[in-house]
Amino acid sequence: MKSIGVLMTCPMHKYLEQQLETHFNLFKLWHCNSSITEFLKTHQGNTIRAVVGDTNIGVDAELIASFPNLEIVASYSVGLDKIDLRKCEEKGIRVANTPDVLTDDVADLAIGLILGVLRRICASDVYVRIGKWKDADFGLATKFSGKSVGIVGLGRIGTAIAKRAEAFGCSISYFSRSQKPFANYKFYSNIIDLATSCQILIVACALTEETRHIIDREVIDALGPKGILINIGRGAHVDETELVSALLEGRLGGAGLDVYENEPEVPEELLGLGNVVLQPHVGSDTVETSDAMADLVISNLKAHFSNKPLLTPVI
Amino acid sequence: MAESTDCHKAQQDFPKVLILKPIPFINLVGEQYFASNKFTFVEAYDSSLPLHQFLSTHSPSIKAILSSVGAPPITSDILHLLPEVGLVVTTSVGLNQVDLLECRRRGIKVANAGSIFSDDVADFAVGLLIDVLRKVSASDGYVRKGLWATKGDYPLGSKLGGKRIGIVGLGNIGFAVAKRLEAFRCSISYNSRKRKPHVSYPFYESVCELAANCDVLVICCELTDHTHHMINKEVLSALGKEGVIVNIGRGAIINEKEMVQCLVQGEIAGAGLDVFENEPDVPLELFAMDNVVLSPHVAVFTPESFLDLRDLVVGNLEAFFSNKPLLSKFGDW
Numbered sequence: 001m002k003s004i005g006v007l008m009t010c011p012m013h014k015y016l017e018q019q020l021e022t023h024f025n026l027f028k029l030w031h032c033n034s035s036i037t038e039f040l041k042t043h044q045g046n047t048i049r050a051v052v053g054d055t056n057i058g059v060d061a062e063l064i065a066s067f068p069n070l071e072i073v074a075s076y077s078v079g080l081d082k083i084d085l086r087k088c089e090e091k092g093i094r095v096a097n098t099p100d101v102l103t104d105d106v107a108d109l110a111i112g113l114i115l116g117v118l119r120r121i122c123a124s125d126v127y128v129r130i131g132k133w134k135d136a137d138f139g140l141a142t143k144f145s146g147k148s149v150g151i152v153g154l155g156r157i158g159t160a161i162a163k164r165a166e167a168f169g170c171s172i173s174y175f176s177r178s179q180k181p182f183a184n185y186k187f188y189s190n191i192i193d194l195a196t197s198c199q200i201l202i203v204a205c206a207l208t209e210e211t212r213h214i215i216d217r218e219v220i221d222a223l224g225p226k227g228i229l230i231n232i233g234r235g236a237h238v239d240e241t242e243l244v245s246a247l248l249e250g251r252l253g254g255a256g257l258d259v260y261e262n263e264p265e266v267p268e269e270l271l272g273l274g275n276v277v278l279q280p281h282v283g284s285d286t287v288e289t290s291d292a293m294a295d296l297v298i299s300n301l302k303a304h305f306s307n308k309p310l311l312t313p314v315i
Numbered sequence: 316m317a318e319s320t321d322c323h324k325a326q327q328d329f330p331k332v333l334i335l336k337p338i339p340f341i342n343l344v345g346e347q348y349f350a351s352n353k354f355t356f357v358e359a360y361d362s363s364l365p366l367h368q369f370l371s372t373h374s375p376s377i378k379a380i381l382s383s384v385g386a387p388p389i390t391s392d393i394l395h396l397l398p399e400v401g402l403v404v405t406t407s408v409g410l411n412q413v414d415l416l417e418c419r420r421r422g423i424k425v426a427n428a429g430s431i432f433s434d435d436v437a438d439f440a441v442g443l444l445i446d447v448l449r450k451v452s453a454s455d456g457y458v459r460k461g462l463w464a465t466k467g468d469y470p471l472g473s474k475l476g477g478k479r480i481g482i483v484g485l486g487n488i489g490f491a492v493a494k495r496l497e498a499f500r501c502s503i504s505y506n507s508r509k510r511k512p513h514v515s516y517p518f519y520e521s522v523c524e525l526a527a528n529c530d531v532l533v534i535c536c537e538l539t540d541h542t543h544h545m546i547n548k549e550v551l552s553a554l555g556k557e558g559v560i561v562n563i564g565r566g567a568i569i570n571e572k573e574m575v576q577c578l579v580q581g582e583i584a585g586a587g588l589d590v591f592e593n594e595p596d597v598p599l600e601l602f603a604m605d606n607v608v609l610s611p612h613v614a615v616f617t618p619e620s621f622l623d624l625r626d627l628v629v630g631n632l633e634a635f636f637s638n639k640p641l642l643s644k645f646g647d648w
Contacts, residue, residue: 271461280469282454282469286449
C-alpha cells in the first residue's frame with residue numbers, strides 16, 4: 001500500500017499524518033497553498049486514489065473532478081456536510097467517516113457548555129483571575145439540575161447528551177425528522193413547540209439542506225430570555241446574525257457555541273458577553289478521541305485497499 | 316398610630332435570632348423574605364458596641380443564632396455569653412465553624428442546610444471537572460482574544476469518559492457527583508470515614524490508596540480535624556502526573572502550598588477549585604496556569620438554591636419557636 005497516493009486536505013492531527021505517511025504515499029494539500037490548481041501543477045492528478053478531509057476542507061465537486069482515480073474519501077469527522085455525497089455516489093467513490101468514537105466527547109462538551117453558561121464557570125474563573133473576588137462576591141448563576149432540555153436531532157450524539165442530562169434530573173424532549181421508537185422522551189414534530197417548551201435547546205443534528213438555519217429568529221424568540229442555546233452541530237445550523245442580535249437585545253438568555261458560520265471567525269459582538277461560552281470547534285478534540293478517529297480513518301483506508309468491507313461506510 | 320406602635324412593640328418582644336456578620340445570601344435573596352411573626356433578627360455588626368458587650372446586653376432575648384460561612388465561629392466563649400440560646404442554624408452544610416461539642420453539652424440544637432445544596436454543588440463539581448479536562452475556560456479565553464484566527468487550533472484536551480473518579484466523602488454531595496459522572500461513563504470509587512453499607516462503589520481505606528487508583532479526585536467531604544490538610548503532597552503524588560483534583564469542599568482540606576507546588580512542577584495535571592484556604596486570597600501562581608479553573612466559592616450560588624435555603628432557614632427557626640421538630644436537624648441531641 002506504500003505506493004497508493006493519499007491526499008490529506010489540511011493539517012488535522014499529527015498522529016494521523018504520521019500514520020498516513022507510514023502506510024501510504026501521502027500528499028499534503030497545504031504544501032500547495034491548499035489549492036488544487038497549484039497541486040496539479042506539480043503532481044499528476046491520477047496518482048491520488050484516496051482523500052482524507054475534515055470539517056475545514058472536505059471533498060467537493062472540483063476536487064473529485066481533479067482526481068479521476070479517486071476511489072475513497074475517508075473523512076476525519078462524523079459530519080458529512082463538507083463532502084459532495086451526490087458526486088461521490090455518481091462516480092462510485094466510497095465514503096467513510098468517524099461515528100461513535102467521538103460521541104462521548106461531543107456530548108461531554110455539550111454538558112460542559114451548559115454548565116459553563118448557566119453556572120457562569122468561565123466568567124467566574126476570569127473574575128477570580130483579575131482579582132475582583134477581593135472586592136465583591138460574584139453573585140448568582142442559574143441552576144442546571146432539573147431544567148428542561150430540548151434536543152434537535154436525536155442521533156448518536158443527541159442520545160448521549162440526553163443520557164447525561166437525565167443524570168442531572170433534567171426532563172428531555174426532542175425534535176427529529178421522525179419519532180424514534182426506542183426513545184422514552186417527549187417528541188415534538190415542530191421545532192418551535194420544542195423551543196417553547198424547553199429552557200435549554202441543544203443542536204445535535206447533521207447539517208443538510210433542510211437543517212441549514214434551522215435555528216432562526218422564530219426559534220430563538222420561542223426559546224426566550226430565560227432560555228439558552230447550545231450548538232455542537234455546525235455553525236450553519238444557526239442564523240448567526242439573528243443569534244447575535246437576540247443576545248445583545250436580551251431576547252435570548254445565553255449561548256454555548258462550539259461552531260460558527262465562518263470558522264475561525266467568531267462574531268465580534270459575542271466576545272464581550274458574559275452569558276456566552278465560546279469554544280474553537282473542539283467537540284472531539286481530546287488526545288484519546290483524536291487518536292481513535294485517526295485509527296478509524298487508517299483502518300477504513302486499509303480495508304478498502306485490501307478489498308475488505310469498510311468499518312464505517314457512508315456510501 | 317396606636318396600632319403600628321402595638322405592632323412594633325409586639326415585634327420587639329419576639330425572640331431574637333443573632334447574626335454576627337452580614338450574610339450575603341440574605342442580601343441576595345432580599346431581607347424582606349426572612350420576615351416572620353415568630354422571631355426577629357438582631358445584627359451584632361450594626362452595633363457600635365464591642366461584641367462581648369453587645370452580647371451581654373442582648374443575651375436575655377437571644378434565643379437562637381444564625382451562622383454562615385465566613386462569619387465568626389460559634390465558640391464556647393460566645394455560647395457562654397448567651398445562656399438563653401437553644402438553637403444554632405447555619406446556612407451551610409458544613410459545621411466546622413460551630414463548636415458542636417459545646418452545643419451538645421449545653422443541649423443547644425443545631426440545624427444545617429441539609430441536602431438542599433447537593434444538586435447545585437454536584438453540578439458545579441462536574442462543570443469544573445469538564446472545564447479542566449476539556450480546557451473550556453482556557454479555550455474560551457483563547458477565542459475571546461482573537462487567537463483562534465491567528466494562532467490556529469487550541470491544544471487537545473483529555474477525555475472524561477472512562478476516567479476513574481475517586482470521591483473523597485460519599486455524603487449527599489459525593490453521591491450526587493457520583494451519580495452524574497456515571498452517566499459520562501466514568502467509574503466511581505470512594506474514601507469515607509466508614510464504608511457505606513448499601514453502596515456498590517469500591518471503597519478505599521485510605522485517601523492515598525484511593526488517589527493511587529484513580530485519575531480524578533473530587534473532594535466532597537466536611538472540614539474536620541481529621542480532614543484538615545488530608546490532601547497533601549503524598550496523596551497528590553499518588554494521584555500522579557495525569558491526575559486532576561476538584562475541590563468543592565473546603566480549602567483547608569487540601570494543603571494548598573503543597574498542591575500549588577505540585578501544579579507548578581507538573582506533579583498533577585490540573586485542578587478545579589471553588590474553595591481556598593484563605594478566601595478570597597488565591598495563590599498567585601495559579602493565575603498563570605491554564606490547567607486550573609478557579610471560582611469564588613459559588614458552588615451553591617443559584618437563586619433556586621437560595622430560595623430553598625431561605626425556606627429551610629425560616630422553616631427551622633419557626634419550627635424551633637413553635638416547639639416543632641426541626642426540618643434539618645444535625646446530630647443526635
